[in-house]
Amino acid sequence: MQSQIVVFLCILVLGRAAIISNDCKTTQTLNERLMYDKRLIYMGEYFPLDYKIYVRYEEVLRCQNITNLINQGITVKELRYLWGIVNERVLFKIKEVLPGRHPSFGYITDLLSILKSFLPETEHQVDSEIINEVLVTLKKETETRKPVRPKALLDNCFKVFHLLYEEECRLCNPRSASEGETFCESSDCYQ
Amino acid sequence: MQSQIVVFLCILVLGRAAIISNDCKTTQTLNERLMYDKRLIYMGEYFPLDYKIYVRYEEVLRCQNITNLINQGITVKELRYLWGIVNERVLFKIKEVLPGRHPSFGYITDLLSILKSFLPETEHQVDSEIINEVLVTLKKETETRKPVRPKALLDNCFKVFHLLYEEECRLCNPRSASEGETFCESSDCYQ
Numbered sequence: 242m243q244s245q246i247v248v249f250l251c252i253l254v255l256g257r258a259a260i261i262s263n264d265c266k267t268t269q270t271l272n273e274r275l276m277y278d279k280r281l282i283y284m285g286e287y288f289p290l291d292y293k294i295y296v297r298y299e300e301v302l303r304c305q306n307i308t309n310l311i312n313q314g315i316t317v318k319e320l321r322y323l324w325g326i327v328n329e330r331v332l333f334k335i336k337e338v339l340p341g342r343h344p345s346f347g348y349i350t351d352l353l354s355i356l357k358s359f360l361p362e363t364e365h366q367v368d369s370e371i372i373n374e375v376l377v378t379l380k381k382e383t384e385t386r387k388p389v390r391p392k393a394l395l396d397n398c399f400k401v402f403h404l405l406y407e408e409e410c411r412l413c414n415p416r417s418a419s420e421g422e423t424f425c426e427s428s429d430c431y432q
Numbered sequence: 433m434q435s436q437i438v439v440f441l442c443i444l445v446l447g448r449a450a451i452i453s454n455d456c457k458t459t460q461t462l463n464e465r466l467m468y469d470k471r472l473i474y475m476g477e478y479f480p481l482d483y484k485i486y487v488r489y490e491e492v493l494r495c496q497n498i499t500n501l502i503n504q505g506i507t508v509k510e511l512r513y514l515w516g517i518v519n520e521r522v523l524f525k526i527k528e529v530l531p532g533r534h535p536s537f538g539y540i541t542d543l544l545s546i547l548k549s550f551l552p553e554t555e556h557q558v559d560s561e562i563i564n565e566v567l568v569t570l571k572k573e574t575e576t577r578k579p580v581r582p583k584a585l586l587d588n589c590f591k592v593f594h595l596l597y598e599e600e601c602r603l604c605n606p607r608s609a610s611e612g613e614t615f616c617e618s619s620d621c622y623q
Binding site: 288339 | 473476477478479480481482483528529530531532533534535
């Protein structure tokens with residue numbers, strides 16, 4: 242009987258490890274797609290220098306906002322959910338302005354499809370009043386919008402994503418001097 | 433003596449034919465570069481759908497303006513000069529907003545270099561008061577600008593160019609149903 246319990250516990254542990262590993266695989270794929278060189282070429286170089294997309298204030302989700310929300314007791318799970326919802330909207334907005342043969346169209350379509358596998362089906366897991374308020378505000382009509390460069394939108398997307406998944410999935414962020422982002426040791430990089 | 437005159441006249445005629453042919457070669461190269469499929473991909477598909485460039489009213493030179501100017505007695509030579517000046521400015525403006533690795537950068541750079549060989553060094557050949565006034569206005573500072581799609585700017589550039597050079601250089605304009613432009617017989621097409 243004791244050996245059966247040990248086997249059961251082993252299966253449980255291995256199963257959980259496999260789930261985490263699978264989650265991290267998608268996370269790592271997304272991390273790779275959001276790397277600086279790709280953001281630079283697809284969201285920077287392939288757009289006119291003065292081009293901006295009008296987004297809602299709530300759609301500009303920066304590291305500073307996340308830190309503030311953490312200080313207010315919001316859980317990482319809820320923050321990840323918020324990040325997913327906001328960035329799905331942002332990617333849709335970028336895709337909407339791109340003709341089908343624009344060289345960044347495939348990149349955005351690909352990002353959107355990976356992001357979809359991140360988004361849970363329902364919002365039941367969000368208990369926080371603050372996050373629910375942001376989600377409700379996002380759905381309301383508004384005239385107030387902010388012009389933001391497409392690359393700046395994806396820079397925010399990447400930085401917050403990194404903040405929320407780096408530790409759990411040992412994400413790699415090769416040096417990009419122009420971004421001033423932290424370089425992780427090569428031993429930290431996934432293959 | 434009579435045979436010497438005949439030889440001289442022959443050389444004169446042949447020389448003139450050679451000059452016209454050379455001029456038309458550049459014209460035909462430009463015509464080929466400005467074809468609908470190129471304008472569509474480089475100035476349409478490679479730009480965000482809602483992107484517009486702010487230009488002066490005088491920089492939007494349409495066939496209708498040319499017709500009006502012809503009715504006011506402006507010569508074709510002067511109109512070609514005006515077209516060249518206006519479109520050099522327009523191409524510069526488009527180039528200014530493009531990062532060096534944008535897929536339309538090479539196209540615009542190429543067009544600008546071909547156009548340069550069209551522009552005479554001085555403005556001495558312009559006698560018309562009306563054209564001189566437009567040229568002076570173009571150099572003045574102004575706050576009033578008009579937002580125009582990059583493709584619309586090159587559509588105007590192409591249509592007026594065709595109007596001014598089609599007959600002399602037997603320019604070809606393969607059918608582009610979406611443009612509603614006149615189709616020339618294949619026998620009219622240069623090789």
